[in-house]
Amino acid sequence: MLVFHVATTARSGMYNITADVRQALRRVLEEFPGARSGALALFCPHTTCGLTINEGADPHVCRDMVGFFDRLVPQDAAFTHAEGNSDAHIKCTLHGPSLLVLVEDGALQLGTWQAIYLCEGDGPRRRSVWAQWLPGPSGR
Amino acid sequence: MLVFHVATTARSGMYNITADVRQALRRVLEEFPGARSGALALFCPHTTCGLTINEGADPHVCRDMVGFFDRLVPQDAAFTHAEGNSDAHIKCTLHGPSLLVLVEDGALQLGTWQAIYLCEGDGPRRRSVWAQWLPGPSGR
Amino acid sequence: MLVFHVATTARSGMYNITADVRQALRRVLEEFPGARSGALALFCPHTTCGLTINEGADPHVCRDMVGFFDRLVPQDAAFTHAEGNSDAHIKCTLHGPSLLVLVEDGALQLGTWQAIYLCEGDGPRRRSVWAQWLPGPSGR
Numbered sequence: 001m002l003v004f005h006v007a008t009t010a011r012s013g014m015y016n017i018t019a020d021v022r023q024a025l026r027r028v029l030e031e032f033p034g035a036r037s038g039a040l041a042l043f044c045p046h047t048t049c050g051l052t053i054n055e056g057a058d059p060h061v062c063r064d065m066v067g068f069f070d071r072l073v074p075q076d077a078a079f080t081h082a083e084g085n086s087d088a089h090i091k092c093t094l095h096g097p098s099l100l101v102l103v104e105d106g107a108l109q110l111g112t113w114q115a116i117y118l119c120e121g122d123g124p125r126r127r128s129v130w131a132q133w134l135p136g137p138s139g140r
Numbered sequence: 141m142l143v144f145h146v147a148t149t150a151r152s153g154m155y156n157i158t159a160d161v162r163q164a165l166r167r168v169l170e171e172f173p174g175a176r177s178g179a180l181a182l183f184c185p186h187t188t189c190g191l192t193i194n195e196g197a198d199p200h201v202c203r204d205m206v207g208f209f210d211r212l213v214p215q216d217a218a219f220t221h222a223e224g225n226s227d228a229h230i231k232c233t234l235h236g237p238s239l240l241v242l243v244e245d246g247a248l249q250l251g252t253w254q255a256i257y258l259c260e261g262d263g264p265r266r267r268s269v270w271a272q273w274l275p276g277p278s279g280r
Numbered sequence: 281m282l283v284f285h286v287a288t289t290a291r292s293g294m295y296n297i298t299a300d301v302r303q304a305l306r307r308v309l310e311e312f313p314g315a316r317s318g319a320l321a322l323f324c325p326h327t328t329c330g331l332t333i334n335e336g337a338d339p340h341v342c343r344d345m346v347g348f349f350d351r352l353v354p355q356d357a358a359f360t361h362a363e364g365n366s367d368a369h370i371k372c373t374l375h376g377p378s379l380l381v382l383v384e385d386g387a388l389q390l391g392t393w394q395a396i397y398l399c400e401g402d403g404p405r406r407r408s409v410w411a412q413w414l415p416g417p418s419g420r
Binding site: 194208235249 | 281308311312315321323324325326327352353357359360361362363366369370372373374376377378380408410412413414415
């Protein structure tokens, strides 16, 4: 299992971790030279941030998305959790903690416009992302 | 990795891709005759549509769901992304880009009422879905 | 593929299934003694409940989350599905039907505050959760 870290800089925001995921895949391929096709399972071990995949080209998309989720789940809603970050827990579940990205011939397979994001809901913090290689039909 | 396509016919809607996923599994089993149990990882390489699993029997469920998401994320909200489809990007993240379906004894395992859907947010378009076979404990 | 069951006690609520998932992993390790590292794919075969991972320490988080989703998707919205549970179908898709949890050296890998939940939307019912072992790079 591989681990990488993301330093978030605001209470809520989206952080492009595509390069980190590519680097994790390179480490898998170095350690298991036979690995070619399969999937990389990504897992976020936190409860106030999540993972998603969305457009990586125009930063306005992330801005619109973060703004939408901030309005959908306001911080000052009548929540009971004493830490005052129930909004971030809810966003975490809306985004989800786990993702699968496919790998073919040793290359991460993403659509033309896709980038992988960590969605911060209660930053700034130092976050971890875990990655596990799941071999495809060749069994490697 | 297998690819299949879906032709969507409206700006937003849910398209039942269960038969396409079963067909993808058949192609896996033909190519890897030892494959019996594991999971099929499904991945949507687009940023304005996603994947989900929900009821396949009564079409009113999909109608209610599409209507709900259209109201939750209106197209005319004050978004900044110039293409005018930020709503579709947000729905894409709410649905998610990746799904796992389990396979046992060569058969796709779904609950009685479940069907697999591509959730279009910015159609009509020709969409792709990618599928990767992840072998279970037998290693095949 | 392993199956375990959850008896839900109210129309909507979150049920901590972490212990059930650990038990499922123990059964995998007993049946496949070589299994060490990989992922457990969890799948919910229903269309009115889903799976998520969130805080397991303070029950106020779940209370806030269930309350939020109940307000976001009210039961009495103008839905057309005759069974009157379109809200539960929509929540099911918002939570998602499948999850991946990572396993390393035979141990379930969760963050400090994480617990795995079944999110009931149309209970009380007896629910099933399916689990499939996906071996990591060792191929076991």
